[in-house]
Amino acid sequence: MxxxxxxxxxxxxxxxxxxxxxxxxxxxxxxxxxxxxxxxxxxxxxxxxxxxxxxxxxxxxxxxxxxxxxxxxxxxxxxREKTDDRDIEPNEPLRSIVEKVTMQSSQILSQTADLIDTVELNRAVSALSKANRIFFFGVGASGITAMDADQKFLRINKNSKAFMDLHLGATAVVNAEEGDVVVGISFSGETHEVAKILEIARETPATTISLTRYGSSLVSSLADICLYTSPNVEATFRSGATSSRLAQLHVIDILFMCVATSDYEQTIDYLDATRTAIQGLHKKVNTRKK
CATH class of the missing domain: 1.10.10.10 (Winged helix-like DNA-binding domain superfamily/Winged helix DNA-binding domain)
Incomplete structure (x- = not known):
């Protein structure tokens, strides 16, 4: 089982x-x-x-x-073995910090995986696979996750764009059409800017997806499809959203892999093409006229 x-x-x-x-x-x-x-x-x-x-x-x-x-x-x-949830201490040995951060990161990834609803995941993958355009939106640390998602989906020829500015995001999302997908990312689920983007998106034919910590929240209430990460609270020295960002990136990786495998052969072609293009950037530029 x-x-x-x-x-x-x-x-x-x-x-x-x-x-x-x-x-x-x-x-x-x-x-x-x-x-x-x-x-x-x-x-x-x-x-x-x-x-x-x-x-x-x-x-x-x-x-x-x-x-x-x-x-x-x-x-x-x-x-499950209980882990040490304490924050780092003054002059803590480097090896202790390495082990503590690694254990905490491993824990939040496992908890996030356990919280993934496969029904909602399947709906999200289906929407992203068929999407004409994908808009990722997040602010602060969640904006980093939005940019990572954008970079990944661009590599497989998806019409993707990440926004961290509310005005720019609203300008793009207000014109969303049927077949478009808007993904709002907020660890707390209460980020005003993310909620406003999804609120605007609800007035369009686009499909909306939220990625928040587990539990009911403003952001998740505005989404058609809800995905969750572990709700573990950051310790003082990890308040730079270390664990929450890692959990969000984990879900984005899962989404990307699921979308990629749904059209495996075409995805491989796109990845090969982007890899070749990146490698070519390091070759000497040919300045000869045609």
Whole structure:
């Protein structure tokens, strides 16, 4: 059976936004995860002073298939080795920093992979594969992700453009047509500029995709298709969006690979052509007149 996790992350992120009865179930599971994975829906309902129906509704709110998947995800969380989430310390040895940053990066990539909904991923890949034009938008560190996405999709001959300026982005998106795709990137999911771009895009026939941290947010509420990264909070010295940017790039890489493999032979031709062109840039320029 496929190994999955991130159940505890999903519960923690969604708890405060759940209806009262579902919130009680989520709180009980978060407080007693080892007990919860051994219980049936009826037993979870009794233990949390709710009902089995509340447990089932909770699974629907988390957009997972049912109680069994929820328990499998929590079991996966419990089996994973706990990592040191502390920030770096004064005069910390270099080897310790290398190991700590590597472990934290590995953790956020695994958590992000576990949070990817294959149904939503498939919808995003389908939209991007057929897109006439793709507009990526993000500000700050998310703007770096937008530029990376633009560079990748340009290499396979997609009509792609990245924007980090709200005015320029709005100018492009307001004229989006059917078959175009607008991708809004925001780790918090509350970035005003990204929300405005998706709000403008909603008034056009374009398909909208959001890439945010897991959980309900303003940006994700404005998108047709929602993709998520791990919601792990940055430590003080990692506040330059180290982990969140890495998680976003991971999802972009997945999207790119999925789109590329959907038209494999043509993609290989495009990649070969772009590789040859880049290599040719380093050759001496021929100045002879024709």
């Amino acid at each position: 496929e190994k999955i996790s991130a159940g505890l992350i999903m519960l923690a992120e969604m708890r405060e936004k759940l209806p009262p009865s579902e919130k009680k179930v989520a709180s009980y599971i978060l407080e007693h995860p080892s007990k919860a994975i051994k219980m049936t829906a009826v037993e979870l309902g009794e233990a949390s002073h709710t009902s089995s129906a509340a447990v089932i509704r909770l699974c629907k709110s988390l957009n997972i298939s049912g109680v069994q998947e929820l328990k499998l995800r929590i079991a996966g969380d419990l089996q």
